[in-house]
Amino acid sequence: MRGSTNFLTKNKSVILYGLFLAIMLCLLKWLELRFIVINHAIEIYAGAIAVIFTGLGIWLALKLTKPKTILIEKEVLSEKLETFLINEKEIIRLNISKRELEVLQLMSEGLSNQEIAERLFVSLNTIKTHNARLFAKLEVKRRTQAIEIAKKLGLIPQSH
Amino acid sequence: MRGSTNFLTKNKSVILYGLFLAIMLCLLKWLELRFIVINHAIEIYAGAIAVIFTGLGIWLALKLTKPKTILIEKEVLSEKLETFLINEKEIIRLNISKRELEVLQLMSEGLSNQEIAERLFVSLNTIKTHNARLFAKLEVKRRTQAIEIAKKLGLIPQSH
DNA sequence: TTCGCCTTCATACTTTAGGGTGATTTTCAA
DNA sequence: TTGAAAATCACCCTAAAGTATGAAGGCGAA
Incomplete structure (x- = not known):
């Protein structure tokens, strides 16, 4: 055109x-x-x-004459910054609460439910409840899947 | 205008x-x-x-002749290559076998042991054995930790 | 204030993960 | 060919994870 x-x-x-x-x-x-x-x-x-x-x-x-080109170097943020920045929109879209995000974060660091409970000064059952809600919101069945998806969506930072 | x-x-x-x-x-x-x-x-x-x-x-x-603007997206590779290349040296150093790496990969994708077993056409017990060896080599206690460390060391690709 | 959401916790149960041990077969290189 | 490492599988047991349900307190918006 x-x-x-x-x-x-x-x-x-x-x-x-x-x-x-x-x-x-x-x-x-x-x-x-x-x-x-x-x-x-x-x-x-x-x-x-x-x-x-x-x-x-x-x-x-x-x-x-070579076509006059105006070179515009567009920094590709997608790979670098987007990876490091947490995607708040997705968090809001999925309706994930602060506490659930905390649990998700610790989960992704390899902590067990018991360890997460101790870290957050709540009971093991509480963590299990958070997990169940998280899995429902992320539409997954296991914590490993939750971590996988959460990192893909940028809900939690990548491990670099 | x-x-x-x-x-x-x-x-x-x-x-x-x-x-x-x-x-x-x-x-x-x-x-x-x-x-x-x-x-x-x-x-x-x-x-x-x-x-x-x-x-x-x-x-x-x-x-x-109007100058034609050509948009050239310049990729910032610096961090990416490290991330995407699997670190074979580490795999060798940790003495991780091919099969173990396969299991580790599937594990990181959120599959359960049973699913991994079915995927690789072996029994559940076999996967458990692989897991035990993997955890020992990676010096971890849980699969979530194994995934975390494996991604950090570049044994398996990041999830982007 | 009432309603909805978040957070917390509990109980009971099922499923999955992980540890330990032992054993057989396969593969590959010395 | 033989030995070591890899891969396979089994059994038993414990720990952890996950499901389902119910409930109570806090807190902010309508």
Whole structure:
């Protein structure tokens, strides 16, 4: 879509130029006829050469000029930053609470439910409840799957 | 806003061209008058026209061609390669066998021992044995820890 | 204040994971 | 060919994980 616009614009200019030249030549002819001083053959000759070589110049320029490129270096954040940044949108979308995220985080670090319970100063049963809710929200059956998906979705940071 | 700019630019070019052409024609006229008597002058005259109008064509083409913007996404590899390449040295150092690595891989994908057994066409007990050896070599107690360490050491690819 | 959500905890039960031991077969290199 | 490592499997047992259900207290928004 962009190329066509470009092409049109270019063509328009070229056409305008061609018309302009034609008019000029007619004018010259007319002038020539009016003041018959000069040999008109040389005028036509010169005009033809002018037209042809202008065309040649345009063609050369378009053909040989590498397309002007404006290099825009777009930092690809996706791999680096997105990996390190936690995806809050997904957390909100999946309706995961703060506590559940904490548990998920510790889970991903390889802690057992008992260890997580001790770390968070709650009972083992509480952790189990959090787990069950987490697994439901993440639609998984095991903690290993939960970790896998959580890392993929960016709910928790990757282990680097 | 874009059309007006475009129109202006175009007009400017046309006007400039018109002026240029007018000057050139005057110059030609003058040259013609000067060297009308010389026979060889016609060649020089034609050559000059050719050169000048070729230049004009080139100038026109360059002027009117819009620079094409090419978006080049530059990847930031630095961190990625390390992450994606599996660290064979570590695998060798830890003396982890092919089968154990397979089990470790499937384990990291969230599969249960039973599922891994079915996937590899062996019994559940076999997987348990592999696990026990793996945990010993990785010096961990749980599969979640094994996954964590294995990813850190690059024994298995990260989940991106 | 009432309602909904989060967090907490409990009990009971099932399933899965993991530890320990021993054994057989396979594979591969010395 | 022979020995070591790898891979396989079994049995038994314990620990941990996961399921289901119920319930109570806190806390913020309507």
